[in-house]
Amino acid sequence: MAGITDVAKLAGVSVSTVSYTLSRTRPISNSTRERVLWAVEQLNYQPNVMAQGLAGSRTGFLALLLPTDEAISDSFTFDIIVAAAETARDRGFHLVLWTEPAGETKGLQDLMRRGLLDGALLLSVRLHDTRVQALQEAAVPLVMIGRNENPADCLYVDSDAAQAADAAIAYLARLGHTNVDYIGPSNSAHQAGFGIVLRVHEALEAATKQLGINLRSAYSDPNAKALETVMIDVLKDPSVTALLALGDSAVVGIRSILQAMQTPVPDYVSVLGLLISTRVTETIWPQLTTITHDPKELGQLGVLTLIDSLDSSTTDVTQILLPSKLNERTTTAAPRFPL
Amino acid sequence: MAGITDVAKLAGVSVSTVSYTLSRTRPISNSTRERVLWAVEQLNYQPNVMAQGLAGSRTGFLALLLPTDEAISDSFTFDIIVAAAETARDRGFHLVLWTEPAGETKGLQDLMRRGLLDGALLLSVRLHDTRVQALQEAAVPLVMIGRNENPADCLYVDSDAAQAADAAIAYLARLGHTNVDYIGPSNSAHQAGFGIVLRVHEALEAATKQLGINLRSAYSDPNAKALETVMIDVLKDPSVTALLALGDSAVVGIRSILQAMQTPVPDYVSVLGLLISTRVTETIWPQLTTITHDPKELGQLGVLTLIDSLDSSTTDVTQILLPSKLNERTTTAAPRFPL
DNA sequence: TTGTAGGCGTTATCAT
């Protein structure tokens, strides 16, 4: 395999000139640059990753931290990962998938100590995420996709759950609904740790209070049986005219239940999906009116934020909250009785 | 950060002794080993990954090749990936996610040329997969998860689709069904390239012919609307008593349709899922009788096969076909009329 | 604008 010395020889220059030419880190005359690039082309030369990592100050590796003791295998997370991998690749970085239980950081800290990583992306961040502090103490540059309870001086990219909830209530209010039923994930220990549930709930309470809307909350596991029980209960109350369901799984389950119960949508009840992934919005249930958030965007921005923080010597803390947008489709309408 | 020299100094031995002790590649006396390990412990030493990769014959990196121009974001694929990452981690390897359009291999070949990879795992392998030949020519050790049309001298781990189809028909025959409707993915160019569809179809034809069962095939895209059209058509024929649905998405869709149509299962029709992931079997539709295959197993065995092929100097071609197993639940029964 | 040479932290090849 051709090395940098071969290129230097063929181009009739020194190795350092080749290195500098390729890294654009020093002015090179046009004529030499051309000869170097020509030699590179001739020999099909590509710098050795390990050698670069060893000699340079950067390895080119980013870790994607995936907790394995939770229900992570949803398509939303998958889409984040794929987008992150593509973005990293585009920017000349390599994404290493690192699976570790949510509480553990030993494996990752070892990786850092072994000089493998430039930084890390955290997925499925919980309100109290022990990984964050551990990594900060280990001086690992990190970006959360999501955020913990108090992300004061920590970089993150997250969906703006509060804004999404506000938008949902505002929209339903505009249609004329005054009784809204919110169906969220059950308060199992599992879900309770994630910020999105809490933040949505708080925002819903505030927004409905302000607009004078009655909010009733119901909680269910996302499986069909549990949802059915909840739905039957919810639909017993004839005053309810709108259903607000949080998350992909709830929304997908709710559809089949409503179909089975032959409930006319939106004639009898409106259904609005809150924080639904683009995949569900576009493919799985294209008729559903949703407040959408995009996993691709999270993955991309996460990687870009991390890389930027590596480049910039400054310590500016990038914190991005992505606004969701309303996709008005066919499952929402004005309430069935006039007010 | 403590390096190998520090350890050597502290242990009072030479660097090479430390290296050999840690890699167990040379007999070391008990007393020195102990001193070395003690020093390692003291200094919290971890060998530098880049230096090892540069000096040694192995980098410790495996690529997971994910084609991005297809519908890859199903939970089955995700589970394969997570299992692969965990297995790699357990064996001291790192998994790099490499996204590239199915036709392309340039990016990956560059990676090889750059000395990054020990080997590669191919996901979403098509019957005619240009990646395989390209990688073989580039002498990249590779393992397919899935397999192409003629995997003669190529390593792979795949579900045994033919065996699964046989098992399904045998089971339905045993229950007494003589008219079976198969619902597979539509013959869009998209799906046509994947072996599983073809292999299942061939096996079904053979098995039904042999057992004197009437097989009717229907094809549908996995979305609700298309499935509904197909299902209405299928259920028009009163002689049909069993539905055989291929793949997770078909099966999940079919459930909601059947619910909406209020078709009694299994009293009116039996439903049997063919090549269903463990996730669907255990969580999403736990009552469904299925022929299950396990993504976790594929991911694990894929990585292990690759690593083994790296270790063994021999050129034995490991080819693993995983048998699926029948999970008898509540959606299948004897046909509704006696024969 | 270009060249020289000393690391980077291991592994592997010789010796002993």
Place this chain on the structure above:
DNA sequence: ATGATAACGCCTACAA
């Protein structure tokens, strides 16, 4: 059973 030392392929002061 252990040591010394030359690669490994590149980056980056320092020199010219």
